[in-house]
Amino acid sequence: xxxxxxxxxxxxLPLGNVNAYLLSIQNxxxxxxxxxxxxxxxxxxxxxxxxxxxxxxxTILLTHLLQQRRIHMKRKALMLLVLFxxxxxxxxxxxxxxxxxxxDIAFQKVNNENEQVSYGMKRExxxxxLGDGADEMMxxxxxxxxxxxxxxxxxxxxxxxxxxxx
Numbered sequence: 607x608x609x610x611x612x613x614x615x616x617x618x619l620p621l622g623n624v625n626a627y628l629l630s631i632q633n634x635x636x637x638x639x640x641x642x643x644x645x646x647x648x649x650x651x652x653x654x655x656x657x658x659x660x661x662x663x664x665t666i667l668l669t670h671l672l673q674q675r676r677i678h679m680k681r682k683a684l685m686l687l688v689l690f691x692x693x694x695x696x697x698x699x700x701x702x703x704x705x706x707x708x709x710d711i712a713f714q715k716v717n718n719e720n721e722q723v724s725y726g727m728k729r730e731x732x733x734x735x736l737g738d739g740a741d742e743m744m745x746x747x748x749x750x751x752x753x754x755x756x757x758x759x760x761x762x763x764x765x766x767x768x769x770x771x772x
Contacts, residue, residue, distance in 0.1 A: 609652050619652045621645045628653065634664035713753075713767065723753075727762045 610618040615630035621641035626649060629636040635658055637649065650660050712724030721735045729747075732755060733739065739747035739755065747755045752770025755762055 607648050607652055609655065617652070617656065619649060621648055628656070630658075631664075634662045636665045636667060637663050638667045639669055640666065713765070723755075723762065723765065725762060729757055729760050729762070732762055 607620060610620070612618050612627075617628040617630075619626040619628060619641075622645075624639065624641050626641050626645070627638040629638065635653065640646070640649065653660060653663065712722050714720075714722040715735070723732050723735050736749045736751060736753055736755075739749045741747050747757060749755070752768035754766040754768060756764040
């Protein structure tokens with residue numbers, strides 16, 4: 607890795623698609639960002655090439671978490687896909703605007719179209735189709751098949767189809 611001296615005591619560490627920075631301060635080093643998974647050895651090597659040891663790093667500052675950004679982008683892409691499918695489904699020749707109902711906000715199992723989950727269903731009805739879920743935060747329930755459901759007053763009001771569903 608080619609370390610670039612930005613100015614006295616500040617070094618740029620190129621880590622592929624991302625960069626990290628080292629700042630030399632009075633009581634050690636500050637590492638700004640840690641790069642992607644597997645960057646640790648490169649960072650240690652850079653620290654050592656500047657005459658320091660890994661123990662000289664006293665502070666690590668993260669400007670953002672790449673995993674959070676990846677998850678956020680995947681969710682956005684999935685939401686756009688769902689919107690596209692809804693719009694494409696609604697544009698078929700037999701569609702009439704006044705026939706859209708709450709039951710149209712639903713999904714069904716691929717291998718059994720009689721097993722359907724839709725907006726407004728009671729939790730007990732949903733779990734007959736999806737099985738038992740694990741409550742992990744507030745009113746969200748996570749199911750083993752990748753479906754995440756938000757319940758309000760015991761009824762389904764929102765759902766998210768995770769990667770396992772695709």
